Amino acid sequence: MDAQETVRHHIHTLLTGQRLATLSTCSAEGHPYASLVAFDSDSDLSGMIFATSRATRKFANLSHQARAAMLVDNSGNVKSDIYAAMAVTALGVTTELTGAAEDAAVTRYILKHPHMAKFVQAPSTAVLRLAVDVYYLVNRFQKVMEYHVGR
Amino acid sequence: MSDDKLILPLAAIRPDDIALAGGKGCALSRLDRAGFQVPFTMVVTTVAYQHFVDANGLQEKILLELNRKPFAEMRWEEIWDAALRIRGMFMNHPLPTDLDQALQQTLSPPFVDRPAVIRSSAPQEDSAGASFAGIHESYVNVRGHAAVLDHIRRVWASLWSDGALLYRQELGLAPESSAMAVLVQALVVGDYSGVAFTVSPMHADQSVIEAVPGLNQGLVDGLVAPERWILDRNTHAIVSHTAADRSQSVVPADQGIRVAALPDDAPQGLSSSTIEAVAALARRIESLFGSPQDVEWTVVDADITVLQARPVTTTAASEDDKRGWYLSLRRSYENLQQLRVKIEDDLIPAMIREAEELAAIDFAPFSDIELAAEVRRRVDRNQHWSNVYWADFIPYAHGARLFGQIYNDTIKPENPYEFADLLTDTPMASLKRNRHLEALAAGVRDVPGAADDLRRGRMDNLPASLRSSLDTFVAQYGTLSSGITGDSEGALTESTLVRLILELAARPGQSPARQSVDHEALVRRFIDAFSPEERDWAQSLLDLARSSYRLRDDDNIHLGRIEAQAHRAVREAAARLANDPTTEDADALREALSLMPPAKPAPTETAEKTAHGSGLQARQLVGQPAGPGLARGRARVVTAPQDLKAFQSGEILICDAVDPNMTFVVPLAAAVVERRGGMLIHGAIIAREYGLPCVTGVPEALQFIRSGDHVTVDGYLGIVIISPAAT
Numbered sequence: 001m002d003a004q005e006t007v008r009h010h011i012h013t014l015l016t017g018q019r020l021a022t023l024s025t026c027s028a029e030g031h032p033y034a035s036l037v038a039f040d041s042d043s044d045l046s047g048m049i050f051a052t053s054r055a056t057r058k059f060a061n062l063s064h065q066a067r068a069a070m071l072v073d074n075s076g077n078v079k080s081d082i083y084a085a086m087a088v089t090a091l092g093v094t095t096e097l098t099g100a101a102e103d104a105a106v107t108r109y110i111l112k113h114p115h116m117a118k119f120v121q122a123p124s125t126a127v128l129r130l131a132v133d134v135y136y137l138v139n140r141f142q143k144v145m146e147y148h149v150g151r
Numbered sequence: 152m153s154d155d156k157l158i159l160p161l162a163a164i165r166p167d168d169i170a171l172a173g174g175k176g177c178a179l180s181r182l183d184r185a186g187f188q189v190p191f192t193m194v195v196t197t198v199a200y201q202h203f204v205d206a207n208g209l210q211e212k213i214l215l216e217l218n219r220k221p222f223a224e225m226r227w228e229e230i231w232d233a234a235l236r237i238r239g240m241f242m243n244h245p246l247p248t249d250l251d252q253a254l255q256q257t258l259s260p261p262f263v264d265r266p267a268v269i270r271s272s273a274p275q276e277d278s279a280g281a282s283f284a285g286i287h288e289s290y291v292n293v294r295g296h297a298a299v300l301d302h303i304r305r306v307w308a309s310l311w312s313d314g315a316l317l318y319r320q321e322l323g324l325a326p327e328s329s330a331m332a333v334l335v336q337a338l339v340v341g342d343y344s345g346v347a348f349t350v351s352p353m354h355a356d357q358s359v360i361e362a363v364p365g366l367n368q369g370l371v372d373g374l375v376a377p378e379r380w381i382l383d384r385n386t387h388a389i390v391s392h393t394a395a396d397r398s399q400s401v402v403p404a405d406q407g408i409r410v411a412a413l414p415d416d417a418p419q420g421l422s423s424s425t426i427e428a429v430a431a432l433a434r435r436i437e438s439l440f441g442s443p444q445d446v447e448w449t450v451v452d453a454d455i456t457v458l459q460a461r462p463v464t465t466t467a468a469s470e471d472d473k474r475g476w477y478l479s480l481r482r483s484y485e486n487l488q489q490l491r492v493k494i495e496d497d498l499i500p501a502m503i504r505e506a507e508e509l510a511a512i513d514f515a516p517f518s519d520i521e522l523a524a525e526v527r528r529r530v531d532r533n534q535h536w537s538n539v540y541w542a543d544f545i546p547y548a549h550g551a552r553l554f555g556q557i558y559n560d561t562i563k564p565e566n567p568y569e570f571a572d573l574l575t576d577t578p579m580a581s582l583k584r585n586r587h588l589e590a591l592a593a594g595v596r597d598v599p600g601a602a603d604d605l606r607r608g609r610m611d612n613l614p615a616s617l618r619s620s621l622d623t624f625v626a627q628y629g630t631l632s633s634g635i636t637g638d639s640e641g642a643l644t645e646s647t648l649v650r651l652i653l654e655l656a657a658r659p660g661q662s663p664a665r666q667s668v669d670h671e672a673l674v675r676r677f678i679d680a681f682s683p684e685e686r687d688w689a690q691s692l693l694d695l696a697r698s699s700y701r702l703r704d705d706d707n708i709h710l711g712r713i714e715a716q717a718h719r720a721v722r723e724a725a726a727r728l729a730n731d732p733t734t735e736d737a738d739a740l741r742e743a744l745s746l747m748p749p750a751k752p753a754p755t756e757t758a759e760k761t762a763h764g765s766g767l768q769a770r771q772l773v774g775q776p777a778g779p780g781l782a783r784g785r786a787r788v789v790t791a792p793q794d795l796k797a798f799q800s801g802e803i804l805i806c807d808a809v810d811p812n813m814t815f816v817v818p819l820a821a822a823v824v825e826r827r828g829g830m831l832i833h834g835a836i837i838a839r840e841y842g843l844p845c846v847t848g849v850p851e852a853l854q855f856i857r858s859g860d861h862v863t864v865d866g867y868l869g870i871v872i873i874s875p876a877a878t
Contacts, residue, residue, distance in 0.1 A: 003854065004767040079211045083218035136770060140219060142870050144771035151766035 025061035173272030228829025341449030365400030509716035519736035550699025592655030769855035776869035777835035778845030809834030822864035
């Protein structure tokens with residue numbers, strides 16, 4: 001496995017193993033905002049799916065500024081996290097899914113989060129996809145690798 | 152916190168208290184209960200160790216230190232560096248108040264007027280099924296409560312020494328579950344001391360006793376050659392006796408031990424009755440423990456005291472036992488002094504002499520067959536000196552490390568590498584070459600038109616003094632074009648030397664930018680930290696360290712000169728073959744050429760290869776902090792000598808390792824990043840000499856950094872941040 005495959009493998013393992021991500025958005029006034037979301041990821045690492053009520057602050061922020069970041073990590077709130085935990089930050093642009101794309105995303109989303117079926121299928125819920133430009137993989141406290149999707 | 156378990160007398164230790172008192176503590180307790188005479192001993196238990204570690208958050212700090220990168224990717228120099236930082240943690244963090252009070256109450260009264268021996272007693276020593284003898288530290292003749300506390304810390308820290316870390320990894324023992332008990336014993340100064348193996352490693356029907364006059368440390372540390380007796384295991388009859396030169400013994404000094412001449416009225420050897428008594432005692436101990444034992448003992452008059460007993464882990468020499476190698480990582484002051492004499496008085500002069508003799512030989516009169524023989528001879532001599540390099544020069548590097556450890560134990564500096572400031576400003580061959588280069592650059596800078604003359608090859612226009620200085624440089628060091636000292640290729644105008652002089656001359660004049668360090672004050676503080684009687688020894692230790700530090704630079708230069716002479720003959724042979732491939736002795740020439748090892752291969756995966764068509768880039772890479780400071784600049788990746796020619800002032804030098812034969816670009820660099828690791832490797836030494844930020848031990852440096860990338864080097868934290876060049 002070469003270095004790129006190793007990094008892709010780490011990212012994929014982390015994204016499939018974790019349920020929640022921290023979504024970072026920015027308001028029209030420039031105020032940053034972070035929130036937890038349940039997510040699913042594309043197997044080719046090209047995107048991440050999440051859902052939110054249209055009444056939320058994050059949805060409002062994304063309506064103004066589609067660029068966003070998602071942080072996924074496997075820390076366990078123990079001291080060894082500082083060197084043993086791994087984190088991935090994904091940067092990209094969000095879009096709201098509709099039609100067949102939304103249906104497919106919802107089906108996949110429910111497979112990973114069956115208890116969220118009612119939430120994700122509610123008419124007031126928006127299903128969004130972060131099309132990822134770049135991942136930053138951090139491990140061993142300070143080592144940071146950058147993986148550009150599609151290059 | 153269970154205060155009643157922090158420090159225990161031997162009588163309170165049960166046979167199964169290994170986790171609490173360690174292997175040695177439990178064994179001594181059993182011996183004591185069985186009526187054997189053992190030294191008065193208090194056990195500072197693993198509970199005390201754990202309390203100290205927990206109160207200061209050391210477990211997390213240690214594991215963070217050891218997990219900066221995969222352990223398997225760390226070279227032993229890096230592991231030594233990590234061990235040094237961990238040792239600093241143990242020496243500098245405070246004892247929790249309750250532990251401090253408990254140690255004061257239990258240890259101060261019995262040892263107020265009594266010298267102590269502080270011994271390691273790690274639980275893993277017996278659970279591992281392998282001997283840890285010598286892996287952890289023990290200290291003999293420690294006087295005063297403060298010194299006792301100080302040496303308890305040192306024994307705790309020895310759990311994390313480079314040798315101990317590597318050895319535990321070898322045995323598959325997890326560092327996070329390690330703990331250490333410490334025995335604080337009354338020192339028994341015997342007339343004779345020794346070890347007894349109840350079963351000889353060579354012969355199962357025999358036992359072995361070794362003895363030295365004075366303290367047993369003389370035998371254990373290999374400072375005094377022991378007498379040896381082979382005995383019949385059952386009858387204790389002496390089968391053979393090997394005498395030794397009885398002129399020296401190890402005796403207590405004011406603090407610690409020293410080797411002293413044996414007085415004329417010293418006891419004349421051990422009587423056969425004492426030998427038989429030791430053998431019988433060892434067999435009774437074997438019966439008590441139910442397995443062959445390795446017993447340390449000392450005798451005063453005819454009174455035998457058992458110092459410690461541990462199982463003999465192997466009854467035959469085992470090829471798998473790597474402990475000897477790990478122990479070789481730690482060399483004594485005496486051993487290093489002997490090595491210094493050999494290197495400075497014998498090896499280095501011989502290398503210089505041989506390089507000069509080889510350089511003086513003109514190949515022109517040689518027939519092809521004679522030249523082939525000369526190539527073979529030079530390849531052979533090059534290999535010989537390469538072997539010497541590994542056998543003697545590399546181990547001698549430990550002189551600087553030994554000094555660092557003693558400096559840190561004595562001064563307890565906040566920066567664990569402060570000791571390196573006492574080692575710099577030593578005359579190193581490559582720095583002498585660099586000073587000559589700086590002088591040439593200053594000459595070019597100061598004379599209008601000189602730079603243009605040099606660039607265009609109008610050497611006759613240069614001032615006579617500058618021309619003469621340039622000629623002297625070329626005669627001594629070559630034109631720096633091939634990366635091998637003393638070698639010169641091609642026209643001077645096109646050479647790396649001229650390119651470098653012009654680059655140095657183009658920037659404002661500056662001397663090596665050493666950060667202002669008051670060396671004299673640091674030296675005074677170090678020497679004054681010792682008692683008046685010990686100061687000569689401390690000064691000798693510093694001299695040894697400076698010699699060791701300097702040699703890490705000079706040995707490569709000298710080896711490079713030998714190698715250059717081998718290459719000179721190889722080039723001549725290759726040229727003759729190219730000129731006339733069908734010459735009568737072509738086969739002999741080809742065969743001789745095939746003996747020369749190929750040049751070091753370039754890294755197989757360079758950034759150019761990795762980055763091409765790849766989505767992967769490194770944003771931040773982790774190494775070891777090896778030179779403090781922060782610098783930003785464009786990367787210049789150097790993987791071959793010809794890369795040096797393009798080096799520009801203010802660039803960040805990225806390389807596998809700063810070869811001593813390429814240090815001439817370091818004055819131009821803003822920072823240094825090396826794939827190889829270690830605080831005391833050559834590149835780190837040179838970077839510090841110039842006050843440059845330096846990060847070493849970055850495994851992917853050559854894989855992910857390209858020339859032209861914008862790089863930030865954080866020499867405080869040991870990280871390198873990369874912003875790719877715009878493409």
